[in-house]
Amino acid sequence: MVVVIPQGASIAKAGDILEEAGATSASSFVxxxxxxxxxxxxxxxEYEIEKGMDAGDILALLQSGRTLQRFVxxxxxxxxxxxxxxxxxxxRLKGEVPVPAExxxxxxxxxxxxxxxxxxxxKRMQAAMDKAxxxxxxxRSKRAVVKDRNEVMTLASIVEKETAISSERRTVAGVYTNRLKVGMKLQADPTIIYPLTKGKPLGRRIRRSEIQAVNDYNxxxxxxxxxxxxANPGKASIAAVLDPAPTDYLFFVARGDGxxxxSRTLAEHNANVEKWYALRRERGEM
Known part of the structure; x- marks a missing residue:
């Protein structure tokens, strides 16, 4: 069985909780x-009481702090x-929290x-990000163009949203790094969606008016x-923008499998777009 001993509970209170759960009598425990x-x-x-444990075993468990772990x-x-x-x-958690900073x-x-x-x-989640x-x-390598934490997290979140393939992260980061260096627009679809939904799925195709919308994200x-x-990028995407692949690619197009x-030139890119869009139409994906 599982029992929860609240913060500040006395021995007597713990005994009452254990007796009510059927683990042991309150008097035996006290x-x-x-x-x-x-x-x-x-x-x-939160403690898991195993069958056959007596009052002494239960007391030792509660003194040990070997609580039952839950995960998020x-x-x-x-x-x-x-x-x-x-x-x-x-x-199982209590209390209110504000929406954390992106x-x-x-x-x-x-x-x-x-x-x-x-x-x-x-607080543990945010401390883990600070440490990472x-x-x-x-x-960070000399190829990185991001200058501070906000720029790192911003570019890493775009890389995170653009590719589901771990081996591509540094290459995608390399493309965006190259674009930033020469002043090209990043043209990342997830940045169109974010101000509309705060990161939630859009649930439809992006409209032409949304592509043209002028805001702080598009x-x-x-x-x-x-x-x-x-979004909240993982360590691999953060590492990718801090050490982007040494590539001269400026363009990429989705294959439809993540x-x-x-490609290096617009002509190559347009040919790839035509090829892969045709294949995706054949598959019924577009």
Whole structure:
């Protein structure tokens, strides 16, 4: 069975919780703690009581702090509004949190215990991003054009959204690095969608008016980076923009399987677009 010992619970309160759950009698637990428990306090959290454990075994477990671990997973490229929704939907957590700043959360799987605050879990997620950024920033290459954390997270979030193939990340980062160096527009579709949905799926094709819309994010309407990240990038995408592939590619087009075909000139790119769009139409993907 599983019992939850709240923060600040006394031995007597823990005994009542254990008796109500059917794990042991309150008096047995309290008496064992009084005569044999030593000076170690019981620790709050969620505990799994195994069949056959007596009052002494249970006391030792509660004093050890070996709590039952629960997990929440933040996938790479998840926007902050969805991170917030995932935390708020976890019924074992308590308390309110604001929507975190975009790009402040490191995608990963995080352990928590029942009754812990959402604020504490979010703080661990953001501390993990701080640590990851600091470590990767120290290893940045001379090819990187990003100058500060906001630029790193912004470009890394675009790379994260543009490719699902891990082996492509540095190449995609290389393309965007080359474009930034020569003043070309990035023309990244996810930057059109972000101001419309805050990163949630659009659920339809992008409209011509949206491609032409002028705002702080749309990289079809302006040169340079958006004003901020459009998602929470993973470590691999951050590393990619800090050490982009040494390539002269300036263009890429989706193959329809998550990967891309890269090219150096507009003529090559247009030929690739024609070829791969034709194949995708044949497959019924367009």
């Amino acid at each position: 008496n064992h703690a009084r005569f044999f428990g030593g000076s170690d306090p019981i620790k709050p959290g 997973t933040i996938p790479e490229g998840m926007p902050s509004i969805l991170v917030w929704e995932r935390l708020m939907a976890e019924e 790009g402040s959360v490191l995608p990963n799987t995080y352990a928590f215990t029942t009754g812990e605050t959402r604020a504490a879990v979010l 950024f600091d470590e990767l920033w120290e290893k 990289t079809y309407a302006m040169a340079g980076l958006p004003k901020g990240p459009i 990967g891309h075909v890269f």
